[in-house]
Amino acid sequence: MKVVVISGGASPEHQVSLASGRGIAKAAELSGHSVVPLLIDAEGNWQDGQHEAIALLQDSDVAIPALHGEGGEDGVIQGFLDQLHIPYVGNGVAASAVGLDKHLTKAVLRAQGLPVAPGITVRGADLRDPEAVVQRLKAAGIEFPVFAKPASGGSSFGVARATDLQSLATALAVAAELDPRVLVEQEIHGREIDLAVMEFPDGRVEVAPALEIHADPDQPFFNAATKYDSGRTQFVVPAPLEAELTEKLRRTALEVFDALGCQGLARVDFFVPADGNPLVNEINTFPGFTPASQFPRMWAAAGMSYADVIENLLTTAAAKKSA
8 A cells, every 4th residue: 555654843843743653654664565755744734835736645555644732633634634535544533532621531531430530620810810729629629739730632742740839839830831721630549540442344343451550660651751751650561450440440440431432543552550440531533653652562461562553553444445
C-alpha cells in the first residue's frame, strides 16, 4: 500500500508526534509499504504546502494521522481526511473530538454509568478566583490535594498538583495558558494502569495485557518530565493484577471504547485505588507511538511486534474502505 504518515502539528506535543511518525514510517517501510511522510510545522502549516499535501494524500491508499493534541487528535485532521475521502487509521471526527476534551469525555462516561475521578470544570472569571473554586470543590465533596489540568491536551503538559489555596491559584494559571477550560480533580491514591484497545480487520475489538506505571519517585507525579526524560520511570507489562481486577479493567476499557464510538485504537488510562474499584482517568485516541511507547509495549506482551501492530491498523483501515 501507499501510506502517508502525518506528524508534527501545532500542539505542545509536536516533538512527541514527530517521534511517533518516524517510528511508524520506518516500520511500515520495513513491512513493504511505500511510505510518504507529511509534516505539519509548529504553527500548524503543511511544511511542503497544502496543495502538495492534498495531492499526496489523494494518491495514497491509507493515511496515518500520527498527531497528538489539538489540530490532530481532536477531529480536525480527521474531518479534513473525510472531506478528501482518504481512508485513515484510527478514530473518526466525533470520537477524536470528545476523546481529547477531558470535560466532554467524563460527561459522556458518567452518563453511561462508568466511574471517573471526581472533579469540576473551571472557566472564565473563576480561573482568577481560587477561593470560589475551593467553594465549588467543597460543594462537590472534593478536598486538597487536587490536580489542575487543561481540558484538552496530553502528555501531562500544563498539569499541576495543588495542596492549598496559593498552589491552586498557580496551578489554575499554568493550565489556563494551554486551555481556557481547566479540570480540577481529586487526587487519587492508587495504582496507575493503562490498557491498549485495538480493532482488527474482521471487526473484533481486543484488549492487550495491562501495563502498570511506576513513576520516577523523585518527581511529584507522572508528569511530562517523568514520561519522556526520566530514566527511573518503569513500565511493568503485564501488570501484576488479580484475575477479577484484570477482567473488570478489560471490560471497562471496552465499554469506554464503545461509549465514545471509537475505531481503530485507543489507550484507556485508569486509577485503581486501594479498594480495587477502577476509575477512568482519560482516553488517548492516538497515543504515543514510538517502539518504546506504552501502546506497542502492551501489544508486544500479547505477542504482536511493533510492525505487526502497525500492519493491523493499516489493514483495518483499508478493510473499511473496501467494505
